[in-house]
Each structure stands twice: as structure tokens, then as C-alpha cells.
Amino acid sequence: MKLLTLTLSILLLFIACDDTKISNISPTDKIKATNPEKLTLEDTQKGKLTIQHIIKNSGNFKNIDPKEEEILKNLIVTSETKNIKILFFFTTWCEPCEGIIPHLENLRQQFNEAITIYGISVDDFVENSDNFKQVLEAFAQQNNIQFPMIVDSNRFKFLEMLNGIEGVPLLALYDENGSYIIHYLGAAPEEMIEFDILQRLEKR
Numbered sequence: 579m580k581l582l583t584l585t586l587s588i589l590l591l592f593i594a595c596d597d598t599k600i601s602n603i604s605p606t607d608k609i610k611a612t613n614p615e616k617l618t619l620e621d622t623q624k625g626k627l628t629i630q631h632i633i634k635n636s637g638n639f640k641n642i643d644p645k646e647e648e649i650l651k652n653l654i655v656t657s658e659t660k661n662i663k664i665l666f667f668f669t670t671w672c673e674p675c676e677g678i679i680p681h682l683e684n685l686r687q688q689f690n691e692a693i694t695i696y697g698i699s700v701d702d703f704v705e706n707s708d709n710f711k712q713v714l715e716a717f718a719q720q721n722n723i724q725f726p727m728i729v730d731s732n733r734f735k736f737l738e739m740l741n742g743i744e745g746v747p748l749l750a751l752y753d754e755n756g757s758y759i760i761h762y763l764g765a766a767p768e769e770m771i772e773f774d775i776l777q778r779l780e781k782r
Contacts, residue, residue: 595672595746617736621726627663627696629736630654630756649740650761655752662693662759662778664771666725667748669701670717674765675747679721681768685775686725692779695725700746703737753778 619627632652655663666682668675682695697718702710711729718727728736737743750761751774760774 595669595674617732617739619728619732619736620730621696621728623726625657625659625694625726627728628654628656628756629739631739650750651758653750653752653758654756655750656756657694659691659694660754661691662689662754662775663752663756664693664695665698665748665750665752666695667698667700667743667750668746669699670713671701672746676721678747678749678765679723681771683722683724684768685771688772689775689779693775697723697725697727698733698736699727699729700737700743703734703742751775751778754782 617629619629621627630653631649632654655665657663664682664685666678685693686695699710699714699717701713714727714729717723745763747765748761748763749766749771751759751771753759759778762771
């Protein structure tokens with residue numbers, strides 16, 4: 579039974595929705611994140627999340643597009659609460675995204691104020707959505723989502739800063755100082771996320 583559980587967990591780690599939907603911006607349309615100004619995002623619970631892209635000096639190679647994983651590592655993510663931030667990128671039609679939500683809720687309850695999870699839907703970034711907020715609200719109610727969601731206009735600017743994302747679900751963790759910890763593409767096992775959170779909390 580333990581072997582079966584481990585095998586299923588490994589398989590789930592590599593399950594993600596079709597990344598061709600998420601990265602559908604052509605290279606000429608991509609917006610390079612060359613401006614280090616901060617973006618402030620307001621969530622559905624009236625909290626504020628601040629995102630800053632730190633540009634590192636790359637010598638004479640300024641025209642090379644940064645890789646997505648490097649952009650995630652070069653973000654500073656802070657809020658009014660000094661705790662671990664988990665950015666959860668998803669779409670409402672992605673089954674693995676829906677499947678990971680109960681596990682995120684378990685982590686939210688387990689760690690309480692030590693972490694904050696932020697849901698960031700990319701539905702309308704991928705395709706036109708006339709009723710985006712209504713669809714998102716229905717999705718949140720259907721899945722009993724208790725963590726805050728980012729829905730304000732700067733969300734789109736943030737996604738453009740990332741030049742699109744590789745796929746969903748995508749989770750990115752940042753520490754209490756806003757520095758990158760780790761990210762997972764696909765339905766990462768709850769135990770793996772828990773371990774990484776505990777590792778960070780022990781370093782305080």
C-alpha cells in the first residue's frame with residue numbers, strides 16, 4: 579500500500595494541464611519585465627500583495643528573454659503580514675488545479691497565520707472571458723475556497739511580467755522577507771509542500 583501511495587504521488591507531481599494554453603503569447607507580444615517598479619495587487623479579502631521583479635545585471639546579453647523559472651526566482655513577494663506566501667496559479671477548467679485545492683486548504687488550516695495562499699486565476703489571460711469574476715466566484719464557492727484570490731487589474735500586469743506561465747497548477751513559495759523558496763509545476767503532493775514549508779519555518 580505504501581508503495582502504491584508513493585507511486586501515485588510521483589505520478590501526480592507530473593500532472594499538469596496543457597501548457598500550450600497558458601503560454602500562447604508570441605515572442606513579439608511578450609512584455610519584458612525591465613521595469614523594477616512594484617506592483618500592488620489587492621485580494622478578495624482586502625489584503626494587499628506587493629510584487630517586485632529584481633533585474634539582475636546580465637552583462638551584454640540584455641536582449642535574451644529570461645526563462646520563466648528565473649523570473650519566479652527574481653521576484654520579491656511581500657504583504658502586510660510577515661509570513662510565507664504561496665502563489666497558486668490556476669484555471670477554473672483544470673482538473674488537477676481543482677484537485678489540489680483541498681490539500682491547499684489543509685495546509686492553510688495546519689499552518690494558520692504562518693502562511694498565506696493567494697489564488698491567481700489565468701482564465702482570462704488565456705482566452706476571452708466576459709464573465710470572469712462570476713465564473714471565478716462560482717468556482718470558489720463550488721470548491722469551498724477560503725484563501726484570498728487576486729482579481730484586481732494589476733493581476734494582468736503581473737502575468738505579463740512573467741511572460742505567461744508554463745502550465746497549471748503552478749505553486750510558487752516565498753519566505754517572510756519576500757524571497758523565493760521553491761516552485762512546483764503540476765499537482766505536487768501535500769506532504770512535499772508541507773515539508774518545504776516546515777524546512778523554511780525551522781530556519782527562522
